[in-house]
Amino acid sequence: MKKLILLMMTLFALGCATTHPGNTGSFIGGQKDLGLNISALPVDDQDAGSAFQMFEITIENNSDDWLRIDKSTLVTDPAVSKVSVVVGNDLKSWAEAMALKKNMDNYNKDIGIAATTAVGTGLMIGGVVKDNKTVANIGAMTYLAGVTWAAADTISSYRSNSIGVKKVPESHIYESFAVPGKMFLRKWILVNKPSGLVMSNLVFQFETVSGEKAYYEVKL
Numbered sequence: 464m465k466k467l468i469l470l471m472m473t474l475f476a477l478g479c480a481t482t483h484p485g486n487t488g489s490f491i492g493g494q495k496d497l498g499l500n501i502s503a504l505p506v507d508d509q510d511a512g513s514a515f516q517m518f519e520i521t522i523e524n525n526s527d528d529w530l531r532i533d534k535s536t537l538v539t540d541p542a543v544s545k546v547s548v549v550v551g552n553d554l555k556s557w558a559e560a561m562a563l564k565k566n567m568d569n570y571n572k573d574i575g576i577a578a579t580t581a582v583g584t585g586l587m588i589g590g591v592v593k594d595n596k597t598v599a600n601i602g603a604m605t606y607l608a609g610v611t612w613a614a615a616d617t618i619s620s621y622r623s624n625s626i627g628v629k630k631v632p633e634s635h636i637y638e639s640f641a642v643p644g645k646m647f648l649r650k651w652i653l654v655n656k657p658s659g660l661v662m663s664n665l666v667f668q669f670e671t672v673s674g675e676k677a678y679y680e681v682k683l
Contacts, residue, residue: 482521483500484521485503485518485519485681486504487501488501488665488667488682490679493675493676494675495675497669499669500647501523501679503665504518506610513658514655514656514657515653516662517654518651518652518665519649519650520652520667522642522647522650524643524646524647526644526645527644528644529641529644531641532641532672533670535668535669535670537636537652537654537665538667539654546654546655547655548653549654549655550631550635553655555617557653562614619632620633636652637652639672666678
């Protein structure tokens with residue numbers, strides 16, 4: 464009986480959603496603590512040998528007031544760590560290449576709906592199966608999780624921008640955002656790194672619309 468109860472409690476815990484599915488961070492410096500909780504979750508779509516790594520970032524506002532972030536920056540020294548944030552045309556090229564790769568993988572597997580565990584459980588639609596053949600249309604694909612969703616979101620954002628390539632799409636953490644009081648948002652970031660490098664921490668600088676700056680570190 465006890466084992467059954469323990470099993471049920473474990474399944475319940477696994478099934479419950481959580482605000483911070485990744486590693487939580489802390490305020491490490493700046494003008495003042497902005498009263499936020501931050502966490503980062505590596506997206507497991509790429510292996511350790513990849514030159515790219517994506518992270519899902521959760522920003523929770525603990526105050527009753529709106530938290531308005533005008534600028535976010537991942538603090539790195541590319542000359543030393545050789546780690547840089549992928550933005551602009553490079554991000555667009557990565558997104559298109561990732562979408563093509565996913566489309567090819569789905570075609571080879573001859574599936575329409577594939578499971579993904581990038582950020583918990585979810586589904587992504589990777590094509591339509593008809594007469595035992597996968598009908599592939601990148602422009603019409605809808606991705607709902609992980610790297611594939613971010614790639615599609617990036618492509619969609621750039622295609623809708625009539626004046627050229629934006630630095631980042633709206634869902635990227637580098638885009639300005641506002642978090643309502645006692646609520647949270649999820650953003651993402653893609654970094655270019657040496658193959659085989661295991662990143663041990665992320666340090667973000669956030670600047671509010673009023674000019675206040677704060678630094679937060681998430682140890683991975």
